[in-house]
Amino acid sequence: MTTNIPLRWLLTVPFALPTIAAVMLVGYLSYRSGQEAVKTLTQQLVTETNQRVTQELRTYLHTPLLLNRLNVDAVQQAQLDPQNIPLLESALLNRLEQFEQMSAVLFVSPEGTFRAVERLPFRRLVVADPNRPNQIRVYPLDQNGKRGKLVEVINNVDVRRDRPWYKRAVTTGKLGWNPLFQHGSTNVLTLNASQPVYDRDTRQLLGVFSVHIRLSYLNEFLRHLELSNFGRVMITDQNGILISTSTLEQPFSIASGTGFHKQFQRLTLEASQDDLTRSLGQYLRDRPDALASLTPTPQLKFAHNGEQHY
Numbered sequence: 496m497t498t499n500i501p502l503r504w505l506l507t508v509p510f511a512l513p514t515i516a517a518v519m520l521v522g523y524l525s526y527r528s529g530q531e532a533v534k535t536l537t538q539q540l541v542t543e544t545n546q547r548v549t550q551e552l553r554t555y556l557h558t559p560l561l562l563n564r565l566n567v568d569a570v571q572q573a574q575l576d577p578q579n580i581p582l583l584e585s586a587l588l589n590r591l592e593q594f595e596q597m598s599a600v601l602f603v604s605p606e607g608t609f610r611a612v613e614r615l616p617f618r619r620l621v622v623a624d625p626n627r628p629n630q631i632r633v634y635p636l637d638q639n640g641k642r643g644k645l646v647e648v649i650n651n652v653d654v655r656r657d658r659p660w661y662k663r664a665v666t667t668g669k670l671g672w673n674p675l676f677q678h679g680s681t682n683v684l685t686l687n688a689s690q691p692v693y694d695r696d697t698r699q700l701l702g703v704f705s706v707h708i709r710l711s712y713l714n715e716f717l718r719h720l721e722l723s724n725f726g727r728v729m730i731t732d733q734n735g736i737l738i739s740t741s742t743l744e745q746p747f748s749i750a751s752g753t754g755f756h757k758q759f760q761r762l763t764l765e766a767s768q769d770d771l772t773r774s775l776g777q778y779l780r781d782r783p784d785a786l787a788s789l790t791p792t793p794q795l796k797f798a799h800n801g802e803q804h805y
Contacts, residue, residue: 537805538794538805540726541794541805542794544720544726544728547720548717548720548728548730551716552713552730555596555708555712555713556686556708558594558596558597558706558708559597559686559687559688559706559707559708560670560688562590562594562597562600562704562706563670563688563689563690563704563705563706564670564690565590566586566590566600566602566690566692566704567690567691567692567704569586570692570701571692571695577602577604577608577692577701577702578608580608580610583602583610584610584612584620585640587600587601587602587610587611587612588600588612588620588636588640590612590706591612591613591614596708596712597614597706597707597708598613598614598615598678598683598685598707598708598709599611599612599613599614599615599678599685599705599706599707600612600704600705600706600707601654601704601705601706601707602702602703602704602705603654603655603661603702603703603705604625604701604702605655605665605700605701605702606625606628607623607624607625607628607653607655608623608624608625608702609621609622609623609624609628609631609654610622612636613678613679613707615678615679615681615683615709616681617635618635618636619633619634619635619636619646620633620634620635620636620642621633621634621679622634623653623654628653628654628655629650629651629652629653630648630649630650631648631649631650631652631654632645632647632648632649633645633646633647633648633649634646649680649754658676659673659674659676659687660673660676660687660688660689660703660705661689661703661705663689664689664690664691664703664705665691665700665703668691669690669691670688670689670690671688671689671690672686672687672688673686673687673688673689675710675738675759675761677757677759678707678709680754680757682749682757683709683710683711684709684710684747684759685707685708685709685710686707686708686709686710687705687706687707687708688705688706689703689704689705689706690703690704690705691703691704692704710738710739710746713730713738713739714739714740714741714746717729717730717739717740717741718741718742718743720741726741727740727741727742727769727771727772727775728740728741729741729764729772729775731764731786733786734763734786735763735764735765735776735779735780735786736761736762736763736764737761737762737763737764737767740767740769740772742769742772744762744767744768744769744772745762746761746762747759747760747761747762748760748762763776764776764779765777765780770799770800771799771804774797774799774800774804775797775799775804778795778797782795
């Protein structure tokens with residue numbers, strides 16, 4: 496049996512087939528290698544971003560605890576007398592000016608003396624006195640810390656009764672954090688640390704110091720992180736409720752109420768207006784253990800619009 500296959504084919508094909516196979520193998524390996532490189536770079540970016548956010552949080556959250564300790568130490572070392580109102584107001588203002596990221600520094604006594612120096616919505620002094628503990632008066636402060644004319648009176652608000660930071664400090668007798676709540680009558684949510692102070696000899700409660708920090712600062716920090724157009728950074732609690740996000744989305748809304756008595760509705764990941772955030776929320780909903788532990792969570796990946804996200 497004879498064939499009409501040209502001689503040059505018989506000479507070329509045996510050499511060409513291994514070459515083609517080698518090129519295909521190299522192409523496949525290059526593709527896989529490229530995938531692994533992208534995966535490695537992505538994981539490095541996620542890790543580095545997590546570390547940066549964690550470090551910023553540690554610094555930001557350490558300051559209110561430090562300020563409370565300094566105020567309590569000043570009282571116990573007789574450097575600050577809470578009953579000396581002018582000295583108390585000056586001390587609170589000095590603390591606020593030392594740390595620009597803090598929103599307010601406050602003190603309230605069991606008798607109803609209340610003093611707060613705040614940045615929001617402007618630099619101001621907020622006061623209440625034992626003869627009228629449920630009437631709060633607001634005064635602007637000039638650049639020298641001098642009190643201006645009365646600008647607002649808020650009735651039927653007693654800090655000892657209506658603010659969780661006082662109740663928690665008195666109940667526990669310790670320095671600690673409090674639930675998120677409204678900053679004064681503004682539309683701002685704050686995280687707050689408070690600490691009681693006692694007479695060194697009698698152990699009688701002298702009052703509670705408190706420091707407010709605004710959540711919006713965390714939003715601003717996250718937005719200025721150098722991320723790709725596809726990246727998001729979110730801080731949530733263990734229930735998947737947003738605390739802060741790198742998108743322009745507000746992590747809460749006002750459900751009801753006015754003035755000092757607004758009710759805020761916190762936003763869950765699943766209820767987000769951002770598609771990628773919402774997809775992450777749906778992924779975590781089916782894996783409740785992913786956020787349940789305080790130990791570091793391993794990197795996870797989930798599908799969104801047909802693509803894998805870390």
